[in-house]
Amino acid sequence: MINRRDFMRLAAVGGGAVFVSGLGRSALAADSTGSVAPGYDEFFFVQLSDMHWGYAGPANPDAANTLKKAVVTVNALEHQPDFIIFTGDLTHTTDDPKERRTRLAGFREIVSELKVKNVRFIPGEHDASLDNGAAFKEFFGPTHYSFDHKGVHFVVVDNVSDPGASIGDAQLDWLKADLLKQANDAPIVVFTHRPLFDLAPKWDWATRDGAKAIALLMPYQNLTVFYGHIHQEHHHQTGHIAHHSAKSLIFPLPAPGSQDKRTPLPWDPAMPNNGLGFREVEAEVKEAQYKITEFPVTRG
Numbered sequence: 206m207i208n209r210r211d212f213m214r215l216a217a218v219g220g221g222a223v224f225v226s227g228l229g230r231s232a233l234a235a236d237s238t239g240s241v242a243p244g245y246d247e248f249f250f251v252q253l254s255d256m257h258w259g260y261a262g263p264a265n266p267d268a269a270n271t272l273k274k275a276v277v278t279v280n281a282l283e284h285q286p287d288f289i290i291f292t293g294d295l296t297h298t299t300d301d302p303k304e305r306r307t308r309l310a311g312f313r314e315i316v317s318e319l320k321v322k323n324v325r326f327i328p329g330e331h332d333a334s335l336d337n338g339a340a341f342k343e344f345f346g347p348t349h350y351s352f353d354h355k356g357v358h359f360v361v362v363d364n365v366s367d368p369g370a371s372i373g374d375a376q377l378d379w380l381k382a383d384l385l386k387q388a389n390d391a392p393i394v395v396f397t398h399r400p401l402f403d404l405a406p407k408w409d410w411a412t413r414d415g416a417k418a419i420a421l422l423m424p425y426q427n428l429t430v431f432y433g434h435i436h437q438e439h440h441h442q443t444g445h446i447a448h449h450s451a452k453s454l455i456f457p458l459p460a461p462g463s464q465d466k467r468t469p470l471p472w473d474p475a476m477p478n479n480g481l482g483f484r485e486v487e488a489e490v491k492e493a494q495y496k497i498t499e500f501p502v503t504r505g
Contacts, residue, residue, distance in 0.1 A: 247355075248286075248287040248354070248355050249286050249287065250286045250287055250288045250289065250290060251279060251286045251288075251289045251290070251321075252289075252290050252291075252292055252396075252431055252451050253275060253289065253290075253291050253292070253451075253454060254291065254292040254293060254294070254432075254433030254434075254451040254452070254453060254454070255292075255293065255294040255329065255433050255434065255436055255451075255453035255454060255455060256271075256272050256275075256291070256294065256295055256296075256312065256453075256454045256455060257294055257296065257297040257331065257453075257454075257455040257456075258272055258295060258296045258297065258308055258311060258312040258315070259296050259297040259299065259304075259308040259311070260297035260455055263471075263472055264455070264456035264469035264470075264471075264472055265455050265456045265469075265472060266472060267477065268455060271454050271455060272312070272315055272316075272454060273315055275454055276315060276316060276318050276319055279319060279320075279321075280318070280319060280320045285320055285321050286321055287321075287323065287354060287355070288321065288323035288324065288325060288354065289319060289321050289323070289324045289325070290324070290325045290326070290327070290396060291316070291324070291325070291326050291327065292327045292329075292396055292397075292398055292431065292432060292433040292451060293327045293328055293329030293330075293331075293332065293365065293398030293433050293434065294329030294330070294331045294332060294398070294433065294434070294453075295309065295312045295326065295328070295329065295331075295332050295341075296308035296309055296311075296312055296331060296332055297331055298330075298331040298334075298335065300335065302336065302340065305332075305335070305336070305340050306340050306343070306344075309332070309340055309341065309343075309344045309345075310344065313344055313345070325352075325361070326341075326345040326346075327348070327361055327363070327396055327397070327398055328341040328345075328348050328363060328365050328366060328398065329365055329398045329433065329434065330365040330368075330370075330398070330399070330409075330434075332365070333348065333363075333365050333366040334365055334366065334367070334368045335368070337366050337367070337368075338363070338365075338366035341366075348361075348363035348365075348366050349361050349362055349363040349376055349379065349380075351383050356392065357392045357393070357394060358387050358391055358392065358393045358394070359393075359394050359395075359396065360380065360383060360384070360393065360394070360395045360396070361395075361396045361397075362376070362380065362395060362396070362397045362401075362418060363376060363397075363398075364397050364398060364399045364401070364412040364415065364418075365398050365399060369413060370399060370409060370411065370412055370413050371412065371413040371414045372412060372414050372415070372417070372418055373414070377414070377417055377418060377421065380418060380421055381421050384421060384422070384424075384425065387425065389424055389425055389426060390425075390426050390427055391425065391427065392427045392428075393422075393425050393427065393428040393429075394428070394429055394430075394431065395422065395428065395429070395430045395431070396430075396431050396432070397412070397430065397431075397432045398432060398433055398434050399411065399412050399415075399432065399434045400412065400415070400432050400434065400435065400439075400441070400448060400450065401415035401418050401419055401430060401432070401443075401448065402415055402416075402419065402441060402443055402448065403415070404435065404439070404441070404461050405461040405462050405467075407462070408461070408462070408466075408467040409467075410434065410435055410461060410467075419443050419446065422446055423443075423444055423445075423446065426445065428445075428446055429446070429447050429448075429449070430446060430447070430448040430449070431448075431449050431450075431451065432448065432449075432450050432451070433450060433451050433453070434450070435450050435458060435461070436452065436453035436455075436456065436457050436458035436469075436480075437450065437452055437453075437457055437458060437460070437480065438450060438451075438452055439461070452480070452481055453481060454481065456469040456470065456472070456480070456481075457469065457470045457479070457480025457481060458470065
């Protein structure tokens with residue numbers, strides 16, 4: 206598995222990466238006796254979020270290089286992840302459809318240099334809300350989907366293509382049908398861009414029909430949600446469901462509701478990676494819980 210030296214190398218990037226290790230049925234779904242179902246391999250994946258490729262501004266004067274540094278650093282890991290997932294805002298918003306496609310193409314070209322070729326993508330509102338995800342689909346395919354990996358069921362929920370910040374009835378019907386194929390104790394991981402719960406609706410840190418999605422998720426006892434959008438570490442529980450946000454690769458945002466507007470935190474040249482970082486997440490086998498270890502970003 207990934208070692209501590211690898212993590213410290215990644216810290217120098219200042220990226221928002223989530224490392225999840227031990228995610229298999231053995232890690233997530235021990236039965237009532239504490240025994241573990243055989244035949245499932247442990248593994249880890251990398252989550253990167255909120256790259257905002259195309260951004261230029263004082264919140265990150267090095268914006269043209271951060272994503273490239275992250276690719277180089279992930280490629281340098283001694284043990285490569287099983288897959289990599291980008292959880293939205295791949296690019297920075299633009300009203301120009303041609304420029305939007307230029308940015309999406311540029312992002313795709315940069316991440317094509319990743320050694321791991323099992324790479325998945327989720328749109329953010331910067332990528333999709335102005336054209337209902339049309340350009341994103343041209344470059345990266347469906348905006349919502351599910352897949353299975355080594356005994357874990359993964360579900361991607363699109364809560365950004367609708368400019369009103371809703372999932373929509375059609376996708377909720379799809380989600381319900383997808384989940385019905387899973388046992389109630391199946392290990393399930395859900396990826397979204399926006400939080401499904403009302404974190405700070407005034408700041409667009411919510412999903413209008415997120416409560417409907419959570420109601421569909423609640424019957425599943427070993428389910429965890431990873432999301433982006435808020436550019437900082439945050440942990441929340443809705444019943445037994447844990448929600449974990451990823452930090453950003455571009456700039457940090459203030460704590461929820463701490464100021465009138467959600468403007469980026471000021472760039473500090475003395476600490477250029479301040480507010481950007483990564484975490485290691487390990488699943489506890491017998492207790493079916495995650496152990497999360499946060500690491501500060503260090504200068505390379």
